[in-house]
Amino acid sequence: MIKKKFQLKFTEILIITFVWVLLITAPVFFRQGTDFNMNQMINIIKTLIPLFIIFVINRFLLVPKLLFEKKNTAYILSVLGLVAIMSLGIFFIDFDRRQRQKERNMIEEFNRPPRPNRMEAFPPPANSKPPIEERGPMPAFLNLIILSFLLVGFDTGLMTTFRLNKSEQQRAKLEIENAETQLAFLKSQISPHFFMNTLNNIHSLIDIDGEEAKASIIQLSKLMRHLLYESENKTISLKKEIEFIRNYVDLMMLRFSNKVDIKLYIPDELPNKEIAPLLFISYIENAFKHGISYKEASFVKISFYFNDDKLIFETENSNFNLNETGEKGIGISNSKQRLDLLYGNNYNLTVIENKEIYKLHLSIPI
Template identity: 35%
Template structure:
């Protein structure tokens, strides 16, 4: 509310300054035209007041009525006709007021003492100048305000995007930690010797999550190192009961990627592929960076029909989280495909990194 009052006061002040300058200009012109003979007389002041009063009526009628009602609604032909009529009437009233109400002050004046086309045309020209200048200033001000609002909306949208991304990434961390701690807890119940190694691996992973994932993008090599450590943790936990294979093709040094983008997909693969009725699971992971500026992740694991679907329904926020982050970070530059057929669950993710986001 305070900002609105400030803007209103500043606009009123600008308008007052404009008309004070205009009045002073015309008054000075009148004195110069008479070689300053009328400097102590009332006629120049009254005539200047009439000029500016009629100019002001035309200006504000255009700004407050014609532009909102016609110009902004793209009724340009009607606006042109109405504006010409407004200018013509303004010039006529100036001429009329100078001849009749103020006739006694301009008697014998060869220019202002009678109604003529030349006088009307000159006042119409000056009215057009006033209307044109004020219309330009008004439209420029609105354009500036629209740009300011647009920048503010972009900033708000950016802040909203950042907040949502942080919230999504924050969901991953406890989600991942919760599942891993459950695994460690199971091993401690069995008094397994693997528990200490799992704790150390988890410590390395959490260090990466807490300290290296604060930026929107991280080096791809660091993300792959995190994935390798995660796989080692899973292999230790599963005691090599299932085959786990990870292959990386191509050069990864020049890329950056959103942190923790792949982890939910890989974790999901272990949920499906590491368990099953016959313990015949497997997890195959392929990172392909051979296609310039494009990356492709392919994950395959065993699927067991209804049993796998039931686990997928209870898998939590992982996949949905990835889908939302992809929409925010790589709009129209990614493709995520999930297939579950013939006892094979396959996830394919392609991301175009041709331009920085």
């Protein structure tokens, strides 16, 4: 991934360098005449300085701060304003230079001695036309406007293309992370040992409460169906994900019976939204794994609720893992990496821990 990122950066730099070399050398190749010196090259570079300023401001300020933040109108107005300011500056500088050149030419013409010319004795014919003026080079400010829009358009398109390419790479990495998360979950969280314990509990219920045993088997099959099929998708219905969590918690209630105070709070109405699958299960499993003791009173509380366009997920459990090492920290760290890939800076994860209670608060956009 690092190698690909370096290749993308190198390719972008190479393209930009080629464009600027072309802008500097093009006037040399299209120049009429053969005589060319270093002073003329320096003059060409000087004329490109305003264009370079526009390029730098657009690339490092306007595009990342406005266009990539979806402030399209502000970006367009900023580009137009920037080009207008630079062009007006060049216009007045060029106008002043031309005026001073005209004054010098007039002084030189005034001081030049007259040439004898016998043809002046004969007036020009009455129907003669004035000589056609030679068309001069394109005004500097107009040249700057054209080149500015061409360069800004090209560079903005280039940056957008490479940004989309980078996003595709991040999505590919996220898919790999999701696959690894699912495999790790199937291997360690829903392990054969867990299923054996759950099935043994269901078996013991058959003689006591056959209907409850049947319901537990149905819940277990739904849990497996979700893991094997539904979680393969990039996103899943929030209702299905919550139903999966409900089935998981019901199985935990079956496993621990009345030994643990387990509570699950879910709103009666859920919005029709899509989220990434298996986003909360590692935190819930962590609460059961490290919040339960067979010797002391234990509790696990899981809550979902909504605040504007945010989904709030919270777990609170008794803490029997304070002196243990490794697993909880690694699990939270891996889950946080997945959240970083999915939401960037648009989520909030807070953990509060003391000797008795472990609390986790997660807020994500929906």
